[in-house]
Every structure is written in C-alpha cells, then in structure tokens.
Amino acid sequence: MSNHPSRERSAAESSDNKLIQTEVHADADSDQTNSSAKTVVRAEGLSVYYDDDRALNDVTIEIPEHRVTAMIGPSGCGKSTFLRSINRMNDRIPAASVEGELYFHGKNVYDDDVDPVALRRKIGQVFQAPNPFPKSIYDNVAYGLRVQGQADEVDLDSAVERALRGAALWDEVKDQLDESGLDLSGGQQQRLCIARAIATDPEVVLMDEPTSALDPVAASKIEDLIAELAEEYTVIIVTHNMQQAARISDRTAVFLTGGKLVEFDDTATVFEDPADDRVEDYITGKFG
Amino acid sequence: MARNEYQQQLETLRADILEMSAVVCGRFRQAIDAYEAKDDELAQEVIDGDYEINQLYLDLEQDCIELFALQQPVAGDLRFIAASFKIITDLERIADLAVNLGEYAQQAERDRYPDVDITHIGTETIGMVEAAMAAYADEDSQRTYDVAAMDDEIDAYCDRTSRIVVRDLLDGETEAVETLLDDVSRMLLTIRDLERVGDHAVNIAARTLYMVDNDDELIY
Numbered sequence: 001m002s003n004h005p006s007r008e009r010s011a012a013e014s015s016d017n018k019l020i021q022t023e024v025h026a027d028a029d030s031d032q033t034n035s036s037a038k039t040v041v042r043a044e045g046l047s048v049y050y051d052d053d054r055a056l057n058d059v060t061i062e063i064p065e066h067r068v069t070a071m072i073g074p075s076g077c078g079k080s081t082f083l084r085s086i087n088r089m090n091d092r093i094p095a096a097s098v099e100g101e102l103y104f105h106g107k108n109v110y111d112d113d114v115d116p117v118a119l120r121r122k123i124g125q126v127f128q129a130p131n132p133f134p135k136s137i138y139d140n141v142a143y144g145l146r147v148q149g150q151a152d153e154v155d156l157d158s159a160v161e162r163a164l165r166g167a168a169l170w171d172e173v174k175d176q177l178d179e180s181g182l183d184l185s186g187g188q189q190q191r192l193c194i195a196r197a198i199a200t201d202p203e204v205v206l207m208d209e210p211t212s213a214l215d216p217v218a219a220s221k222i223e224d225l226i227a228e229l230a231e232e233y234t235v236i237i238v239t240h241n242m243q244q245a246a247r248i249s250d251r252t253a254v255f256l257t258g259g260k261l262v263e264f265d266d267t268a269t270v271f272e273d274p275a276d277d278r279v280e281d282y283i284t285g286k287f288g
Numbered sequence: 289m290a291r292n293e294y295q296q297q298l299e300t301l302r303a304d305i306l307e308m309s310a311v312v313c314g315r316f317r318q319a320i321d322a323y324e325a326k327d328d329e330l331a332q333e334v335i336d337g338d339y340e341i342n343q344l345y346l347d348l349e350q351d352c353i354e355l356f357a358l359q360q361p362v363a364g365d366l367r368f369i370a371a372s373f374k375i376i377t378d379l380e381r382i383a384d385l386a387v388n389l390g391e392y393a394q395q396a397e398r399d400r401y402p403d404v405d406i407t408h409i410g411t412e413t414i415g416m417v418e419a420a421m422a423a424y425a426d427e428d429s430q431r432t433y434d435v436a437a438m439d440d441e442i443d444a445y446c447d448r449t450s451r452i453v454v455r456d457l458l459d460g461e462t463e464a465v466e467t468l469l470d471d472v473s474r475m476l477l478t479i480r481d482l483e484r485v486g487d488h489a490v491n492i493a494a495r496t497l498y499m500v501d502n503d504d505e506l507i508y
Contacts, residue, residue, distance in 0.1 A: 246360075272366060283363055
C-alpha cells in the first residue's frame with residue numbers, strides 16, 4: 001500500500017476530534033507476542049521515504065504493551081523516522097510518504113478513516129529538548145485536554161494533578177501551578193512535557209532522546225520515571241545512549257544504516273549476546 | 289575502528305591473564321617436582337612466590353573493574369571481561385593449592401603409598417588447566433568440553449587412590465594406626481587438593497564456553 005499523508009492532513013486534522021472513525025479499542029484485534037505481553041503496535045513491511053530517499057526500509061516489528069522498547073542505532077538509521085511514523089508525525093513533513101502497514105491495536109493507522117489527531121491522543125510524544133508552552137504549569141498540562149474537548153468531561157484540576165504526579169513533578173510544583181512552565185529547570189521542564197503527554201491518558205508514549213539535553217541527575221530522574229510509566233503506558237524510546245537503552249528498556253530494537261531493523265530482542269540478550277555480528281560491532285563500538 | 293584504546297585494553301587484559309596462567313602453571317609444576325624429588329628448597333620457593341601471584345590477581349581484578357566501570361562493555365566484550373574476572377579467581381586458587389602441595393612436599397614421608405601416584409594426578413590436573421587456558425586463548429569451545437570430560441577421569445582416579453589410603457589405615461594394627469594418622473590425613477588432603485585443581489580447570493573451561501558461545505552448560 002502507498003500513502004501520501006500530506007495530502008490528507010488538512011481534512012483529517014480539521015475533524016471535530018471524533019476519534020478514529022473506526023473506533024480503536026484497547027482490546028480490539030490485538031496480537032500476541034511470544035513474550036506473553038500483548039502487541040500494541042505492529043509494523044508490517046513499513047518503509048518511509050523522504051522524496052526518493054528511503055529512510056526506513058521494510059521494517060516489521062511487534063511492540064509489546066506496558067513495556068519499555070528502546071530504539072538504538074547510528075545517526076540516520078531511521079529510528080526517529082520509525083518513531084514518528086507510529087503516531088503519523090511524519091504527516092507533517094510534506095516530502096514524507098509511507099509504504100507498508102503500521103497497526104495500532106490491529107488497526108492500520110494509515111487507513112483513510114484514521115484521524116491523526118485522535119491517534120495522537122492515544123499515542124503521545126515527548127521530544128528531545130523540553131518544549132513547554134509559554135504558559136503556566138497548569139495550562140501546559142491542561143492544554144491537551146482542552147484542545148481535545150475533554151476539559152468539560154473531566155475534572156480538570158484532578159486530571160492535572162494526576163498527570164503531574166504521574167510525571168513525578170507534583171511535589172515540586174504543586175504550590176506554583178500558576179507560574180510559567182519556562183521558569184522550571186531543564187529536567188523539570190521535560191517532566192512537565194511528560195505530564196502534558198500523559199494528561200490525555202494515552203496508551204503509548206513515544207520519546208525521542210528525552211534526556212539528551214539534560215544533565216545526568218535530571219536524566220536519571222527521567223529514567224526512573226520511564227520505568228514507572230511502563231506500568232500504565234507502553235513506552236517507545238529512541239536513544240543515542242546505549243547504556244540508557246540497556247538500563248531502562250525491556251526490549252531493544254537495533255536499526256543500522258539504510259533504515260533497516262537488524263535485531264529486535266530482549267534487551268539483556270541484545271547487550272549480552274546479540275545474534276547479528278553487525279549489532280555486536282555497533283554496540284561494542286567497533287563501528288558507528 | 290572506533291574505541292581503539294578500549295580495544296587495546298581488552299587485548300592487554302587477555303595477554304596479562306595468559307601470562308598469569310603461565311606463571312601459575314609453572315609454579316604448580318615446580319610444586320609437583322618438589323613433591324616428587326622431596327626437594328624442600330624448591331617447595332619453599334613455591335610457597336614464598338605466592339605473594340607475587342596474589343598481587344597479580346589483585347591487579348588484574350582491578351583492571352576488570354575499571355573496564356566495567358569506565359567502558360560499560362557489552363556483548364562479546366562483556367562476556368570476555370566477565371569470564372576473565374572469574375577465571376583469575378580460579379588461577380589464584382590454583383596457586384594457593386600449589387603452596388599447599390609445596391607444604392605437603394616438605395612434610396610428606398616418601399614411599400609410604402607407592403600405589404598412589406601424586407605426580408600423575410598433579411600432572412594430569414595441571415594439564416587440564418593448561419588445556420582450559422588454551423581454549424580461552426584460542427576461543428575454542430570444543431576444547432572446553434574436552435576439559436570437562438577429563439575431569440571425570442581424574443575424579444574417578446582420585447576416588448580410587450583415596451580408598452587405597454583409607455584401606456591401608458583400616459588394615460593397620462591399632463598401634464600403627466596412631467602413627468599413620470598424620471600421613472594418612474595429609475595424603476588424603478593432597479589428593480583432594482589436586483582433584484580441586486581439576487575442578488578449577490573445569491570452572492575455567494565453563495567460563496570460556498560462556499565467553500565464546502554464551503553457553504552456560506558447563507557452569508554449575
């Protein structure tokens with residue numbers, strides 16, 4: 001199947017926040033992985049092109065629910081492209097096009113009847129550099145709920161508190177919720193962004209190098225938080241820091257140059273006895 | 289190749305451990321010679337030399353810890369350093385057993401048990417250690433199984449010889465039993481120590497198999 005996300009963006013994103021027209025439920029048509037956890041995201045022969053350049057090459061993978069899955073590989077290997085393809089953030093790049101299928105709970109997210117905005121409510125994202133809005137801490141967290149029209153349906157105060165607690169930030173900011181999110185430290189800002197991402201109660205949280213802009217202490221708090229998040233959410237994290245992948249993930253996917261997924265296994269296996277010699281060479285630093 | 293200095297450190301560690309094993313096996317063979325020849329001076333050399341091996345062991349242990357801490361090794365590198373870290377402990381213990389053998393050599397009454405061939409057991413078991421270290425050096429997993437198989441033969445031989453000694457004790461006259469007791473217990477300890485050397489050789493083989501094939505079959 002071929003797809004041209006940019007063309008359908010405006011129609012899809014202007015929809016009135018009805019979820020995917022074919023409603024996607026957590027238990028609908030889910031696959032089972034051999035590691036006993038349910039598959040929440042599954043790619044089948046997924047390729048992503050930027051114009052004629054293939055950034056992701058025929059990737060097939062099953063990502064288990066309530067686990068931390070790490071994506072590692074050298075620069076330009078396609079790992080961030082893969083991450084962005086899960087919640088259709090690549091739609092925002094006009095030159096990007098997608099081949100193959102990407103299933104979220106058994107529903108191909110590139111089907112015409114899928115609303116990317118609704119999809120992103122289920123699959124939140126945290127970026128490399130903390131990027132809070134120039135708004136109060138409270139408004140940063142409430143933003144998604146308001147935009148998605150959920151503000152009237154839920155108790156906003158308790159939803160904000162729940163998200164900030166979930167991001168291990170509540171105790172540090174509960175007395176300054178009206179202050180600007182930009183006044184927080186870098187590590188706090190990133191946790192604020194995590195709170196913003198989980199406020200809309202997604203099932204999957206995508207993280208693209210979420211600690212690379214942070215000092216080691218702030219980074220370790222985020223790492224602790226990621227482990228806690230996995231109890232409630234499925235976390236997929238792209239990282240350049242292999243030790244971080246080893247420390248925090250249950251499963252590790254290794255992408256190598258050319259956008260190919262060359263190994264996907266339990267993290268302990270990848271770092272103790274990788275099956276592919278190229279992976280061995282990459283993670284031991286013999287190339288890359 | 290990236291991380292050149294790190295790769296160099298791994299090669300240095302490998303070379304240092306092979307050197308330690310050469311020293312340990314050399315000492316052990318000296319101890320066997322001292323026992324065989326009842327050469328108290330040679331035995332004393334083995335005993336006095338142990339501190340060097342202890343120091344070598346501590347230095348190599350520190351090298352491994354530094355590699356873990358500073359390089360965070362993974363995959364084949366991780367298994368190599370982890371296996372090496374365990375193997376140096378076995379080598380250090382073998383050196384301790386060489387010291388024991390040196391002490392037995394100084395204390396032993398010659399020819400009391402002509403049917404017990406200490407030299408044979410010692411030569412066989414230190415040969416197992418050398419074979420295990422050759423497997424480590426050459427990353428030869430097949431050879432690790434050979435070492436494990438040799439240990440069964442040595443265990444059986446040690447069992448037979450121990451029985452000879454005990455039967456000698458049981459068959460002796462009551463008065464003679466009292467006078468024999470020291471020699472018997474020392475001989476049993478000697479056999480047991482040599483048998484332990486074979487066990488350490490199997491440990492080295494087991495860690496080597498893990499290092500080469502990520503296979504824990506020989507690790508008990």
